[in-house]
Amino acid sequence: MRRADRLFALVQLIRGRRLSTAAWLAQRLEVSLRTVYRDVADLQHQGVPIEGEAGVGYRMRAGFDLPPLMFSTDEARALVAAVRLAQPRLDAELGAAAEAALGKILAVLPPATRAAAEALALYAPDVALDPATRARLTVLRGAIEGRNKLRFAYRDLKDADSRRTVRPLGCFFWGQVWTLAAWCEARSSFRSFRVDRIGELTVLDERFRDEPGRTLADLQRRYADDAG
Numbered sequence: 001m002r003r004a005d006r007l008f009a010l011v012q013l014i015r016g017r018r019l020s021t022a023a024w025l026a027q028r029l030e031v032s033l034r035t036v037y038r039d040v041a042d043l044q045h046q047g048v049p050i051e052g053e054a055g056v057g058y059r060m061r062a063g064f065d066l067p068p069l070m071f072s073t074d075e076a077r078a079l080v081a082a083v084r085l086a087q088p089r090l091d092a093e094l095g096a097a098a099e100a101a102l103g104k105i106l107a108v109l110p111p112a113t114r115a116a117a118e119a120l121a122l123y124a125p126d127v128a129l130d131p132a133t134r135a136r137l138t139v140l141r142g143a144i145e146g147r148n149k150l151r152f153a154y155r156d157l158k159d160a161d162s163r164r165t166v167r168p169l170g171c172f173f174w175g176q177v178w179t180l181a182a183w184c185e186a187r188s189s190f191r192s193f194r195v196d197r198i199g200e201l202t203v204l205d206e207r208f209r210d211e212p213g214r215t216l217a218d219l220q221r222r223y224a225d226d227a228g
Contacts, residue, residue, distance in 0.1 A: 006031070010039055011060070014050060019057040076109055076117035088126045089173055091137035133178065133196045137171060139203060140180055140195065144168045149206045150182070153199035162186075164193070167208045169216040171195070183214045190219050 006029060013028055014020050022036045029036070040058060044050050049061035071079070083102045087095045106114050129137075143150050151165045166182035169190075178195040212218075 007039055007043060010036070011043065011048060011050075014058050015060045017059070019052070019059050021057045022055075025058070071105070071109060071113065073113050073116045076106070076113050077120045079105060080117045080120050081122050084120075084122060085124045088124055089129070089178075091134045091141065093138050094141065129178075130196065136195050136198055136201060137178060139201055140168055140171055143203050144170060146203075147207050147209070149185075149204040149208055150201065151204055152193075152201040154193055155197050155199065157194075157197075164191075165204075166191070166193075167214065169219060181216070181219055190222065 009029060010025065013025055022033050022040075026033050026036045040050055050058050051061055052058035079102060083098050087098055090098065106117060109117070140150070142148075148168075149165060150168050151163070153161065154164055155161050164182075165185045166180075167185070168180060168182050170181045172179050172181060172192075179192045180195055180198070181190065181192050183189070184191040
């Protein structure tokens, strides 16, 4: 890896975490600790607002951004592939935003790179999400971002009806269906709900905070433990 590329990657890694130790950075970049210390010192000398010190960790001061960088042909193709795969599976609002973002990126690429990216022969057929499911995904995403509790009617795979009040944590796509991962207040446990089986849906004014044992990270650890 060229040093310029390594310095850029170093900045991106530090920006992406609250605190990054030199050991973690060295492992990700596949360099020595001494190289990390030297690179960080050089970046600080150039005016990049990296705070911290060796033995403690590094973080980026808020508000720092990098000037726009050009994408390689493969990177541009990867972006096109990602949007093509995701767009048919997203709610309408997010799908439109993905298409708009891709258009802005392609517009500033050199003509040859743009042409190569747009000619990528990789497509994803429309999964034909029904309008009601797409609409629910928009509502669910808003509730997750706003950390609002939800109340809804639900019919499970055995056609048993129930009403649930939940803390929405995340939406997951499983190749055919979307599910909502949530902490169910009635069951005092994590539950997954098929979005296409959610009925009457209300976003409550009541907000929730992270509590130990009830977060998305806790649920993901449980998935990892079950898989192991």
